[in-house]
Amino acid sequence: MKPFSRAVGAPIALIIGALVLVSCGNSSSSPGAAALVGKHRISTESLQRTVDRALKDPQAKAKLGANRAAFVRDELGRLINDDVIAAAAAAHGVTVSNNEIDTQISQFAQQAGGQAQLEQSAVQNGVPKEDLRGFIRFYVLQQKLADKLVADVPVTQDQLQAAYQQNIDQFDQVHSAHILVKDKKTADKILAQVKQNPGDFAKLASQYSQDTSNKNSGGDLGFAGHGQFVKEFSDAIFAAKPGAFLEVHSQFGWHVIHVIARKQVSLAKATPQLKSQVLKTQRDTLLKKALADEAKKLGIHVNPRYGKWDASNGQVVPLSGKSDVSSPAPTGSSSG
DSSP states (O other): OOTTOOTTSSGGGTTOOOOOOOBOSGGGOOTTEEEEETTEEEEHHHHHHHHHHHTOSHHHHHHHSTTHHHHHHHHHHHHHHHHHHHHHHHHTTOOOOHHHHHHHHHHHHHHHTSHHHHHHHHHHTTOOHHHHHHHHHHHHHHHHHHHHHTTTSOOOHHHHHHHHHHTHHHHEEEEEEEEEESSHHHHHHHHHHHHHOGGGHHHHHHHHOOOTTTGGGTTEEEEEOGGGSOHHHHHHHHHSOTTOEEEEEETTEEEEEEEEEEEEOOHHHHHHHHHHHHTHHHHHHHHHHHHHHHHHHHOEEEOTTTOEEETTTTEEEOOTTOOOOSSOOOTTOOOO
16 A cells, blocks of 8 residues: 555545545635635645645655645645545544554555655655544544444455455465575475474574575564465465474475464454455545545535535636636635
């Protein structure tokens, strides 16, 4: 997942394709207002600050600032969508906790290769560090709203079981390490040594292993599912008990393996995630409808200086025949 795709400002906005255009007329032209979402006024000052923060990083400016007017529209569209998501979530009794936000940040950080890499990726894509938590908060809020909308939609046990097996590598993983050598004689020798002195495994991996990608880290392969290794290797490690040392031959040579640990997520515990996968199409449809209904109830008015609200894509687009502006108008300026 790329949480910082800016096609419509955020992954948060990707599903909001069914928002209903209410008006872009004179009611949106109060001085200093970039847009009105219901009674909430998005000021030109706050939009300017948001844009300036997003483009402060040189890489973000080079990537996103070449067409500043388009980026301003994207940011305004994201702010509007955030308001709609918050209102729809409140209407359905959905809230998010700090712990849920922390969990999502940790998941994104793991995908990115660490917290520092996550923050760097975000900054380069126009999400400054100080805005990252709020950005992810709306992402989590949208996901929880979607989950709430399908909470009472039935899914059969057969559907869940099929989805579980299709994604079994997510739910059943073994942590292993190996030492790869060319011949069985060397493998037998190493296996005898590590069975006698398990603490020597890392040292022997550094000394003997031909797998240069991990020999200097003790041959550690981390947690992996069955499908991530050749069959002979996977069959062996998944059949063994944690703590075991074994020897396996594959197309790559002879492996002396330490099976370190195994983690399994039961079907029962995986059911909420699996249900979301099974109901994805229905989930997306119900979410779009809920957001469209909320947008219609609120009323969305965009200052014509920035463009108009495009309900079909959930974003701000230029007015036909109007020239672009390069930045938000100063507070108190004419908004025509």
